Amino acid sequence: MANKELEEGTELxxxxxxxxxxxxxxxxxxADGRILMVAYVNELALEASLSKRMATxxxxxxxxxxxxxxxxxxxxxxxxxxLDCDQDAIIxxxxxxxxxxxxxxxxxxxxxxxxxxxxxxxxxSKKLQMV
Amino acid sequence: MANKELEEGTELxxxxxxxxxxxxxxxxxxADGRILMVAYVNELALEASLSKRMATxxxxxxxxxxxxxxxxxxxxxxxxxxLDCDQDAIIxxxxxxxxxxxxxxxxxxxxxxxxxxxxxxxxxSKKLQMV
Numbered sequence: 001m002a003n004k005e006l007e008e009g010t011e012l013x014x015x016x017x018x019x020x021x022x023x024x025x026x027x028x029x030x031a032d033g034r035i036l037m038v039a040y041v042n043e044l045a046l047e048a049s050l051s052k053r054m055a056t057x058x059x060x061x062x063x064x065x066x067x068x069x070x071x072x073x074x075x076x077x078x079x080x081x082x083l084d085c086d087q088d089a090i091i092x093x094x095x096x097x098x099x100x101x102x103x104x105x106x107x108x109x110x111x112x113x114x115x116x117x118x119x120x121x122x123x124x125s126k127k128l129q130m131v
Numbered sequence: 132m133a134n135k136e137l138e139e140g141t142e143l144x145x146x147x148x149x150x151x152x153x154x155x156x157x158x159x160x161x162a163d164g165r166i167l168m169v170a171y172v173n174e175l176a177l178e179a180s181l182s183k184r185m186a187t188x189x190x191x192x193x194x195x196x197x198x199x200x201x202x203x204x205x206x207x208x209x210x211x212x213x214l215d216c217d218q219d220a221i222i223x224x225x226x227x228x229x230x231x232x233x234x235x236x237x238x239x240x241x242x243x244x245x246x247x248x249x250x251x252x253x254x255x256s257k258k259l260q261m262v
Binding site: 007010028032033035038050053078080081082083084085086089090091104113117118119120 | 141142143157181184211220222233234235238244248249251257259
């Protein structure tokens, strides 16, 4: 496939097969730009996301279509879907519908964490710190 | 490995082997929260990023360590590195040092694009549109 078509064209040409069936999907909160989670989509999951307008992924652990919020109620409503130059990564820009996006809970508050990225790597010690 | 240790601990326990050697690295501009690119890191690339403080990846096409900006001058200076709950995705929060982050150029201005995510998927037509 010509790079120009891939990079400058108006056609959705994601080559899932070339990527082992999956590409990463980054979920970003439209309100504040925070990155909430990173998961994977296959063609089916992307298709479901575009039609349902709720962030849907392919669960690599369960090998199943996974609409975030199905069990927790914490749906991620899709506002827009961005695609990168090489058409091998996407961003779901979302409005969270529930209390959080992560499957973990803050031990202090007992609440579901809003983002999966609640820790940073200290650049000196390489230990993890809460953000 | 216990989930608690992985999710709540202070030790960096990324299991690269379990992930085929690579995990996705999302690059985010600290100034405005924009997502600039998504690439992959192996253990070597993450190590290099933490020590050089410049976003470094593993190029899956060239099978080589790749410090963004080496050839273009468009280095991405690392401010912080975030890690997710499962320790299988990272965010480089950066200050771009050059003109852009993408390898493509805007045909109108001839300038390197600031982000790889310059298109969105129209939710109705599924055609791509410039953001």
